[in-house]
Amino acid sequence: MLDGFQYLPEYLNRQAQEELVDDIRNHMKNNPFFTPRMPRSNNPFSVKMTNFGELGWVSDGTGYRYEKTHPTTKKTWPSIPRPLMSIWEDISQYKNPPHACLVNYYNSGAKMGLHVDNDEEDLAAPVVSISLGDTARFRIGGLNRKDPTQSFKLHSGDVVVLGGQSRLAYHGIDHIYGGSSTLLKKGGRLNLTLRRVNV
Numbered sequence: 188m189l190d191g192f193q194y195l196p197e198y199l200n201r202q203a204q205e206e207l208v209d210d211i212r213n214h215m216k217n218n219p220f221f222t223p224r225m226p227r228s229n230n231p232f233s234v235k236m237t238n239f240g241e242l243g244w245v246s247d248g249t250g251y252r253y254e255k256t257h258p259t260t261k262k263t264w265p266s267i268p269r270p271l272m273s274i275w276e277d278i279s280q281y282k283n284p285p286h287a288c289l290v291n292y293y294n295s296g297a298k299m300g301l302h303v304d305n306d307e308e309d310l311a312a313p314v315v316s317i318s319l320g321d322t323a324r325f326r327i328g329g330l331n332r333k334d335p336t337q338s339f340k341l342h343s344g345d346v347v348v349l350g351g352q353s354r355l356a357y358h359g360i361d362h363i364y365g366g367s368s369t370l371l372k373k374g375g376r377l378n379l380t381l382r383r384v385n386v
């Protein structure tokens with residue numbers, strides 16, 4: 188495994204997860220999920236997304252980028268909930284706070300293809316990822332798409348950090364184990380990734 192990868196199972200206990208879901212719900216009023224689309228093909232992602240923070244990651248037929256506003260409501264994104272800022276402070280070992288928190292929602296059947304997160308300028312900062320709800324199979328490889336991969340089950344409350352060498356590792360979500368968690372009333376999985384965008 189590349190240096191700087193961290194897998195922190197059961198980082199959040201059940202109570203912390205429940206409180207975090209409440210905070211996320213409150214920050215999602217007037218900040219609904221949108222369906223991102225692939226650049227060029229315009230094919231929809233199976234994952235729904237929204238963001239918190241000064242900047243949010245969006246994708247449509249014209250490309251991937253960070254924007255200050257929501258693509259459909261045109262409003263600025265809500266602030267990053269306090270407990271997420273605390274997780275960043277605890278884990279990132281980075282001097283500056285995150286600009287963006289991408290919120291991904293997977294229903295059973297949704298997937299995220301193997302990709303690298305490289306739309307950020309500040310590649311010295313890690314990406315900190317928090318999983319809530321249904322279990323997912325996460326796959327991570329190396330710096331080249333064809334490098335061998337390892338898989339981990341990400342359960343509700345688990346945290347993953349891509350820092351150091353692993354910051355530009357290929358990774359994705361192969362499968363969601365539908366009905367594996369009782370945390371989210373309507374089921375499915377939430378993934379929150381905290382990112383620093385600008386240097």
Ligand code: MD6
Pocket residue numbers: 291299304314315316325347348349358359360378380
């Ligand atoms: C997910 N995670 O867990 C997708 N990206 O749903 C990511 O794409 C990811 O876990 C950067 C760093 C950590 C991650």
Ligand code: FE
Pocket residue numbers: 302303304358
């Ligand atoms: Fe990613």
